[in-house]
Amino acid sequence: MERRLTARxxxxxxxxxxxxxHRFAAGGYHPTSVAEIVQGxxxxxxxxxxxxxxxxxxLAEILREAQLxxxxxxxxxxxxxxxxxxxxxxxxxxxxxxxxxxxxxxxxFQFAATETRFAPILRASQELTHNDLTQHVKDGIIDxxxxxxxxxxxxxAILGVVGNLTRAxxxxxxxxxxxxxxxxxxxCLQGLLGPGQA
Amino acid sequence: MERRLTARxxxxxxxxxxxxxHRFAAGGYHPTSVAEIVQGxxxxxxxxxxxxxxxxxxLAEILREAQLxxxxxxxxxxxxxxxxxxxxxxxxxxxxxxxxxxxxxxxxFQFAATETRFAPILRASQELTHNDLTQHVKDGIIDxxxxxxxxxxxxxAILGVVGNLTRAxxxxxxxxxxxxxxxxxxxCLQGLLGPGQA
Amino acid sequence: MERRLTARxxxxxxxxxxxxxHRFAAGGYHPTSVAEIVQGxxxxxxxxxxxxxxxxxxLAEILREAQLxxxxxxxxxxxxxxxxxxxxxxxxxxxxxxxxxxxxxxxxFQFAATETRFAPILRASQELTHNDLTQHVKDGIIDxxxxxxxxxxxxxAILGVVGNLTRAxxxxxxxxxxxxxxxxxxxCLQGLLGPGQA
Amino acid sequence: MERRLTARxxxxxxxxxxxxxHRFAAGGYHPTSVAEIVQGxxxxxxxxxxxxxxxxxxLAEILREAQLxxxxxxxxxxxxxxxxxxxxxxxxxxxxxxxxxxxxxxxxFQFAATETRFAPILRASQELTHNDLTQHVKDGIIDxxxxxxxxxxxxxAILGVVGNLTRAxxxxxxxxxxxxxxxxxxxCLQGLLGPGQA
DNA sequence: AATGAATGAGCATTCATTCAT
DNA sequence: TATGAATGAATGCTCATTCAT
Numbered sequence: 001m002e003r004r005l006t007a008r009x010x011x012x013x014x015x016x017x018x019x020x021x022h023r024f025a026a027g028g029y030h031p032t033s034v035a036e037i038v039q040g041x042x043x044x045x046x047x048x049x050x051x052x053x054x055x056x057x058x059l060a061e062i063l064r065e066a067q068l069x070x071x072x073x074x075x076x077x078x079x080x081x082x083x084x085x086x087x088x089x090x091x092x093x094x095x096x097x098x099x100x101x102x103x104x105x106x107x108x109f110q111f112a113a114t115e116t117r118f119a120p121i122l123r124a125s126q127e128l129t130h131n132d133l134t135q136h137v138k139d140g141i142i143d144x145x146x147x148x149x150x151x152x153x154x155x156x157a158i159l160g161v162v163g164n165l166t167r168a169x170x171x172x173x174x175x176x177x178x179x180x181x182x183x184x185x186x187x188c189l190q191g192l193l194g195p196g197q198a
Numbered sequence: 199m200e201r202r203l204t205a206r207x208x209x210x211x212x213x214x215x216x217x218x219x220h221r222f223a224a225g226g227y228h229p230t231s232v233a234e235i236v237q238g239x240x241x242x243x244x245x246x247x248x249x250x251x252x253x254x255x256x257l258a259e260i261l262r263e264a265q266l267x268x269x270x271x272x273x274x275x276x277x278x279x280x281x282x283x284x285x286x287x288x289x290x291x292x293x294x295x296x297x298x299x300x301x302x303x304x305x306x307f308q309f310a311a312t313e314t315r316f317a318p319i320l321r322a323s324q325e326l327t328h329n330d331l332t333q334h335v336k337d338g339i340i341d342x343x344x345x346x347x348x349x350x351x352x353x354x355a356i357l358g359v360v361g362n363l364t365r366a367x368x369x370x371x372x373x374x375x376x377x378x379x380x381x382x383x384x385x386c387l388q389g390l391l392g393p394g395q396a
Numbered sequence: 397m398e399r400r401l402t403a404r405x406x407x408x409x410x411x412x413x414x415x416x417x418h419r420f421a422a423g424g425y426h427p428t429s430v431a432e433i434v435q436g437x438x439x440x441x442x443x444x445x446x447x448x449x450x451x452x453x454x455l456a457e458i459l460r461e462a463q464l465x466x467x468x469x470x471x472x473x474x475x476x477x478x479x480x481x482x483x484x485x486x487x488x489x490x491x492x493x494x495x496x497x498x499x500x501x502x503x504x505f506q507f508a509a510t511e512t513r514f515a516p517i518l519r520a521s522q523e524l525t526h527n528d529l530t531q532h533v534k535d536g537i538i539d540x541x542x543x544x545x546x547x548x549x550x551x552x553a554i555l556g557v558v559g560n561l562t563r564a565x566x567x568x569x570x571x572x573x574x575x576x577x578x579x580x581x582x583x584c585l586q587g588l589l590g591p592g593q594a
Numbered sequence: 595m596e597r598r599l600t601a602r603x604x605x606x607x608x609x610x611x612x613x614x615x616h617r618f619a620a621g622g623y624h625p626t627s628v629a630e631i632v633q634g635x636x637x638x639x640x641x642x643x644x645x646x647x648x649x650x651x652x653l654a655e656i657l658r659e660a661q662l663x664x665x666x667x668x669x670x671x672x673x674x675x676x677x678x679x680x681x682x683x684x685x686x687x688x689x690x691x692x693x694x695x696x697x698x699x700x701x702x703f704q705f706a707a708t709e710t711r712f713a714p715i716l717r718a719s720q721e722l723t724h725n726d727l728t729q730h731v732k733d734g735i736i737d738x739x740x741x742x743x744x745x746x747x748x749x750x751a752i753l754g755v756v757g758n759l760t761r762a763x764x765x766x767x768x769x770x771x772x773x774x775x776x777x778x779x780x781x782c783l784q785g786l787l788g789p790g791q792a
Numbered sequence: 793a794a795t796g797a798a799t800g801a802g803c804a805t806t807c808a809t810t811c812a813t
Numbered sequence: 814t815a816t817g818a819a820t821g822a823a824t825g826c827t828c829a830t831t832c833a834t
Contacts, residue, residue, distance in 0.1 A: 426623075426624035556759060559757075560758070561747065583747070588679075588741060
């Protein structure tokens with residue numbers, strides 16, 4: 001692999017990745033055949049293997065690129081914000097925005113986590129996100145703004161809230177992304193009991 | 199199907215479901231073949247189709263039974279507790295305990311949610327759990343114990359925290375179930391900022 | 397693999413090997429598809445893979461069995477003959493007889509020798525045959541019956557004569573196996589010049 | 595085909611034939627793809643089909659040219675030698691020299707003989723060689739120098755010795771070409787028993 | 793209830809060949 | 814002459830399911 005591609009070639013590759021990502025999310029990775037993908041694009045089967053060495057590698061590429069993009073979105077929003085609690089809030093909001101705009105990729109992340117072959121691909125990027133977020137939590141604790149608890153665990157809890165709210169709400173079209181984000185932020189910051197409760 | 203089974207027959211069925219559940223979780227539902235399952239148990243293929251009409255139905259059965267069991271555990275613990283906040287806490291703890299004891303089933307839940315064919319099976323039971331929890335949240339709000347926000351959203355947030363902490367922590371053996379539960383409860387109740395913060 | 401087979405199963409396996417060996421010899425190993433083989437036998441494709449783990453393994457099995465059979469034939473004929481020159485002669489005759497009766501396998505031997513994947517399978521058995529024959533040559537040299545030259549080389553020369561005469565003559569039906577054998581024996585024993593020439 | 599080629603074109607064609615011949619011998623004709631050949635030379639696929647109408651034709655050309663070259667070598671050496679026995683000897687020596695210098699082509703000859711599509715290509719040239727050699731044998735018989743046996747069979751025997759010794763010895767680097775030739779000549783002339791034996 | 797054998801549609805992948813540029 | 818891209822029939826192989834015993 002690692003082919004030198006012309007502009008046309010890069011277009012094709014992108015088409016394949018986009019189309020396949022949507023089909024994988026809608027019908028499942030395994031049940032979606034390579035034939036289905038190339039037929040959907042109206043091209044011959046050889047085209048697929050000109051751009052990807054296997055169906056497995058295609059999903060791997062989709063996952064890698066999606067994660068890169070998600071992280072890019074998070075970083076762009078957070079850059080320049082000094083307040084750690086605000087950084088956390090903006091991270092939550094940008095993640096929900098991205099997941100809203102790329103629901104099919106969120107589904108693929110969830111699937112990939114359940115298969116030994118794909119889970120390792122998620123690992124690296126997830127760790128970066130996790131570390132970034134944990135750092136903001138630590139900063140917040142030092143500042144006295146955040147409750148003194150294990151930062152790693154707080155991070156996981158935040159990610160869980162974001163993930164589940166996104167999944168449940170955005171899947172059903174019942175809510176707009178910014179409303180979901182408002183609630184997620186409030187819950188993460190104040191919990192169930194809210195300010196001044198014990 | 200719906201066969202009248204002898205005691206021995208029920209054992210076989212159970213064996214098949216347990217073994218298959220572990221294989222599905224470890225190797226994925228699609229990549230795990232029926233042949234692999236019956237070979238692992240040292241029986242012929244006929245046995246499989248005596249007890250299940252298809253591979254798909256096998257997973258469906260596994261999912262249904264697992265959800266029933268999880269709900270049973272939750273209910274047993276909560277029964278008789280009048281305080282809604284305590285009910286929520288005990289629900290969180292019992293869920294984490296169960297997921298800790300049945301990690302492979304947690305993986306199957308996650309996978310099932312990504313495939314159109316299996317997601318509906320999760321739906322019904324999830325809704326019950328969701329409704330139960332939402333009711334406790336509503337009670338808490340009425341009591342003035344819980345912050346006045348959309349109960350449905352708070353519920354989803356709680357479930358997200360439980361799910362993600364369980365997944366991340368229990369998968370790596372870094373923590374004991376009760377420690378994870380302590381943190382989950384604290385986060386859900388107090389959020390990041392804790393009592394007395396704005 | 398290594399399946400426990402019933403009598404019926406053993407028959408099927410044999411059918412597949414025999415049929416495939418003839419097709420491979422007639423049409424070439426690579427150009428002959430698995431589909432062609434199972435169609436020729438009027439069975440489904442799965443049957444093939446019930447008995448052989450791959451097309452490659454099928455040829456390997458054919459080669460192994462053929463070599464075993466050829467050696468069995470050689471040994472049966474030579475057993476009990478003390479004179480080394482007579483042993484050589486009888487070895488030549490039995491080989492030509494076997495190759496005459498199994499021309500298609502002779503073709504497969506020749507093909508297998510040209511492919512890296514199959515050549516090693518021939519090696520072991522060929523070495524045994526080679527060593528047996530070399531021993532007779534050595535005995536003949538010690539007896540003073542055979543010219544004092546490198547026994548290994550003489551062995552290879554004999555095998556070359558047998559192989560080439562068989563290939564050329566038997567392929568064209570121009571000669572009967574025993575006539576070919578007479579000539580091969582005479583050439584190997586006396587060369588071109590014959591007795592009393594320098 | 596039959597293209598009028600520039601000097602550069604002839605070079606390219608030669609490159610393709612040489613490279614392909616080595617790959618075919620090392621990896622087998624069928625398993626070696628056209629893509630592999632053009633990649634090995636760092637050119638595009640169009641180049642291949644500019645010089646050859648098909649992969650099949652490429653091997654045919656390789657075989658034809660190799661046989662022409664082998665015959666040229668044999669003829670050059672024999673020219674002007676009147677003694678038929680010496681002509682045979684020199685033919686053997688020149689063949690072994692050539693096969694030693696072109697081992698990969700020897701492998702291709704052997705492969706080609708096993709496939710219906712390529713065997714006919716060998717036929718014509720082999721017949722010429724065969725006829726030449728047979729003529730020398732006949733001359734030797736007339737002179738009373740060679741044992742009175744079927745010249746055609748003696749010819750095949752000689753070719754078998756040469757082929758097998760070359761294949762076995764030269765493949766393993768254990769011997770130099772001229773030593774192998776000495777033995778081959780001695781065996782062909784004197785057989786196993788040598789002068790003065792019956 | 794259980795087994796070994798069989799089925800055959802379907803899958804991922806390959807590859808000789810062609811085409812537009 | 815040469816290239817990257819495309820074609821699509823064909824291949825080896827898998828696997829859920831069924832059948833005969």
